[in-house]
Amino acid sequence: MQPLSTDLPRFCQRKPRVLPDELPPPPPYIPVDDDEDMDMATQFSASTSDSPDSDSGTIRNVFRTVADGYRVFREYSYGKPSITPDENYSLFDVSDSPHHALDPGSAAPESPGSSTLARLAEVAKSATDVATTFFAPFQNPSIYRLMSWFYSSSNTKSITELNSLVKNVILAPDFKSEHFIGFSTTKEQARMDAHQEPSSSKENPSPFEFDDSWIKGTVEISLPCDGFAMESEGVAPKFVVEVYHRKLLEVIKSALSEPSAEKFHTFPFKAFWKPGPDEPEERIYSEIFTGDYWNDEYEKLQSAHLRGPNSHLEAFIVGLMIWSDSMCLAQFGTAELWPIYLYLGNQSKYSRAKPTSFAAHHLAYIPKVCFNS
Numbered sequence: 001m002q003p004l005s006t007d008l009p010r011f012c013q014r015k016p017r018v019l020p021d022e023l024p025p026p027p028p029y030i031p032v033d034d035d036e037d038m039d040m041a042t043q044f045s046a047s048t049s050d051s052p053d054s055d056s057g058t059i060r061n062v063f064r065t066v067a068d069g070y071r072v073f074r075e076y077s078y079g080k081p082s083i084t085p086d087e088n089y090s091l092f093d094v095s096d097s098p099h100h101a102l103d104p105g106s107a108a109p110e111s112p113g114s115s116t117l118a119r120l121a122e123v124a125k126s127a128t129d130v131a132t133t134f135f136a137p138f139q140n141p142s143i144y145r146l147m148s149w150f151y152s153s154s155n156t157k158s159i160t161e162l163n164s165l166v167k168n169v170i171l172a173p174d175f176k177s178e179h180f181i182g183f184s185t186t187k188e189q190a191r192m193d194a195h196q197e198p199s200s201s202k203e204n205p206s207p208f209e210f211d212d213s214w215i216k217g218t219v220e221i222s223l224p225c226d227g228f229a230m231e232s233e234g235v236a237p238k239f240v241v242e243v244y245h246r247k248l249l250e251v252i253k254s255a256l257s258e259p260s261a262e263k264f265h266t267f268p269f270k271a272f273w274k275p276g277p278d279e280p281e282e283r284i285y286s287e288i289f290t291g292d293y294w295n296d297e298y299e300k301l302q303s304a305h306l307r308g309p310n311s312h313l314e315a316f317i318v319g320l321m322i323w324s325d326s327m328c329l330a331q332f333g334t335a336e337l338w339p340i341y342l343y344l345g346n347q348s349k350y351s352r353a354k355p356t357s358f359a360a361h362h363l364a365y366i367p368k369v370c371f372n373s
Contacts, residue, residue, distance in 0.1 A: 027086035081267035142179035210253035245364035318346025
């Protein structure tokens with residue numbers, strides 16, 4: 001039999017052209033005062049600087065960076081920032097891929113999950129003898145190294161983490177197997193929770209100290225009473241619910257003391273793109289701290305701060321992003337909880353969206369209450 005003809009043209013199949021995977025350029029470079037590129041960065045801003053602000057009446061010294069490879073540059077309304085997190089920018093800040101090539105002189109970034117242990121170790125080093133108490137609050141260095149490895153590891157173990165366990169824990173010179181006689185993970189976690197950092201001075205405590213421990217509180221819920229007439233809701237029977245929470249200010253202090261805070265943007269800016277030499281600039285909106293609202297509030301803060309008693313100190317805005325949603329506590333069951341957690345808008349959304357960045361700071365846990373009729 002003859003095959004049926006479809007009368008359709010036959011096309012030659014070709015493989016698509018291989019497209020190069022071009023990495024984005026690093027953030028715009030901000031030179032130091034004694035750098036040769038400082039003139040290049042301020043030359044453009046000289047014609048637009050020193051313009052009076054219409055709202056506050058203050059004089060602003062606008063600083064513009066040199067454009068990067070994509071012709072993107074930044075504009076800081078109150079001069080060159082004294083510090084920028086982009087100085088230590090790397091591909092690890094925006095990606096979790098295990099296939100990145102590492103600089104031989106650098107190590108993989110430390111997981112924020114170990115920031116508590118690192119902070120405890122730093123406090124212990126400055127407070128007492130470094131040679132014997134760097135492992136506080138634990139009893140010996142072996143337990144400290146094991147707990148540090150545990151909190152710095154992800155849920156999915158990898159070859160890199162296994163090598164870290166062998167090199168940084170088992171082969172450590174102060175690691176001894178007899179330290180684990182009677183070891184209990186639950187006891188060591190309770191030891192961490194009960195540990196309090198030593199105060200620098202009880203009479204004059206440092207403003208940077210914080211106590212973000214959990215507080216057990218109660219909430220009263222007025223119960224409905226069908227068929228009974230009541231004068232007010234206050235006389236209705238109460239149902240007491242236990243709620244665990246932390247103080248908001250203390251949580252903010254704790255977040256700003258973590259190693260990840262080095263990547264927070266405390267100086268807002270506006271980003272622009274200039275397509276060509278003779279083409280107008282176009283505004284770029286990418287982060288919260290590059291938007292108009294954040295820049296306007298920062299401008300109000302600076303106007304009031306310059307006339308305040310602490311004008312010699314730098315003032316900046318901390319953006320609070322508070323969320324809450326239901327969370328299932330069991331794979332098989334209906335146990336649920338409503339956590340309230342906080343994100344800081346000063347952190348880049350690319351880093352904040354990474355699960356391994358541990359960017360969420362828990363504020364409270366609300367139990368789910370069900371009334372059976």
